[in-house]
Amino acid sequence: MKAIGIILAGGSNHRMKELTRKRAIPAMPVGGSFRCIDFALSAMSNSHIQTVAVLTQYNARSLNEHLNSSKWWDFGRKQGGLYLFTPTVTADNQDWYRGTADSIYQNIDFLKKHHEPYVIISSGDLVYKMDFNKLLEYHIEKQADITVVCKDMPAQTDVSRFGVIRMNEEFRIVDFEEKPLQAHSNTISAGIYVFRRRQLIEMLERSAEENRYDLVQDIIVRYRDVKRVYGYKHKEYWANIADTQDYFKTNMEFLKQGIRNYFFREEPKTYSKIADLPPAKYNIGSKVTNSIVASGCIINGTVESSVLFKKAFVGKNCVIRNSIILDDVYIGDNSHIENCIVESKSTLRPNSYYCGEGEVQVVCEQFERYML
Template sequence: MKALGLILAGGNNHRMQELSSKRAIAAMPIGGSYRCIDFALSNMSNSHIQTVAVLTQYNARSLNEHLSSSKWWDFGRKQGGLYTFTPTVTADNSWWYRGTADAMYQNIDFLKKRHEPYVIITGGDCVYKLDYNKVLDYHIEKKADITVVCKDMPEGADISRFGVIRMNEESRITEFEEKPMVSSSNTISTGIYIIRRRQLIEMLERSGQEDRWDFVTDILIRYKNMKRIYGYKMEDYWSNIATVDSYYNTNMDFLKPEVRDYFFRETPHIYSKVDDYPPAKYNAGSDVKNSLISSGCIINSKIENSVLFKNVFVGKNCVIKNSIILNDVYIGDNTHIENCIVESRGTLKANTYYCGDDGVKVVLERNDRYSL
């Protein structure tokens, strides 16, 4: 494909609470067996994009480990490759990434050395499938300077954490508001953009000279009346996981047959790094309904409407409802968990009770499991 990919995966926010205190949002587990960044990487691979760069920064260790080999997404070094870029101290620069535009600006040499005419920019915190070839064809057909992939959100959805756009009858963007408190439009930007590589370099260099570091406010909004910026509407499933509630709801969506079939069974597929765990084991006393149970799990109790990630042990006489249990959690006997997200590598002692009465509760327990 005549485009290269840039995945912006270095951001952090406090809306994820304790879940993002030790990992990047792009590294959050999704759907039992995936990391969130797997969806962007798989879309790149399925669209035959050979060269992809992931820009990481905050709590990047687990994310970098996940990206240590490009073979899982079939990015071959002879054709291009998967690159991971973190902020680098040089004689001229010692800054961390100060924004999305600065992250690209600090790696502008990579853009200058490439030969692909177009760049696809996306975030690492969204769950979706998209053929970037269709968006690129639309971009070329419209003779656009920048194309923004957008989506109509349902009535009542919280759009205050997204960029809200308005388009004319030709799908050209006329207004772009970044994270408005109130808006009459329900069309949001999904954070996916297509732009010509040389034009991106020019815009980044000008923004850098003016100490402007955010791609949305300092490039998209600033140039919206000067450049031909078009919107491409996305109709299929899309979700951003950058809050506790949205992360919980996105995982719960995988319990719906239509969503599960869309991501697990329908082509193109989603790929991820494979861990060598045995299949889940269901012992006497287990009773599992409408749940996702990942490899390496050992189940001895009742589980309903829940997602259990890899290598989870559930003791006897437990009840787990409407909950998400992350990787490598030990749950002692007679434990009740409801409306919760249990952080990875936690140890829940026997005879304990956890319930999110006023919303989703994040559970962090760092007990010594060998003393149980």
């Protein structure tokens, strides 16, 4: 592969509420057995990108633990590999990453010491599959300086929180507005970009000299009329996790057979760190319908249209409906959970009742489970 990869995984987001108090969004569990960052890592591995850097910053411990071995994504090579970069205080720099462009600039030696002609950059909070070889072929065919992967959203979608793009007949980007008050297109940036490596280095150095720190606003948008910037339409599944509603919807979509087969069964596969846990156990009296139940779970009650992550315990006579139960949650007997996201390691007392009204409720309870 003629490209190196960069995954941006360091941003904070208050719209995820309690869910990002102890982890970054790229470390959020997805689909029963994945972390959000697994999709970008798998796409790069499946596209034979051998050298990938992950830039972390906010609440990075959980993410660092997940990435402590590169073998799960087949990056454990003598040539290339998986690099993990966090902000570093040096004699020349005392700052944390001040933006996406600054995070790459502070690790610009990674770009300079490699010789691949292209760089593929992906956000770490996306759920998708992509063949980056086809993306790079398109980039070369168009003789582009920058290629932005974009996605046509359904007409009723609120696109005001995305970067909104307009292209001409040749797919050259003529307008790129980040989070517009009023959108004039339903085509959005998917958070994946291709740059020529040497040119990216030049633009990053110039932006740093001018105290500009954002990859989209200060490089892509700013150079839109100067450089050859093209859009590449991604027509397969794509989701961005930016708030609790996005997170809930994305996990619920894994209950659809087509989406589930796309990620679980169809090639190329999505890879993740494997936990050595026993299969889920369904005791007498349990009933599970239209749900994903991960390894290590013990089910004694009723689970309907829900996603249960690893080591969840559901007590007797419980009803779990239309909910997401994260890792290592204990739910006491006779409890009712509906339209909720239960944070990992939570302990819910017997006879608990939680029901999201209007919007999804995030439940965080830290009772001492062994005293119940």
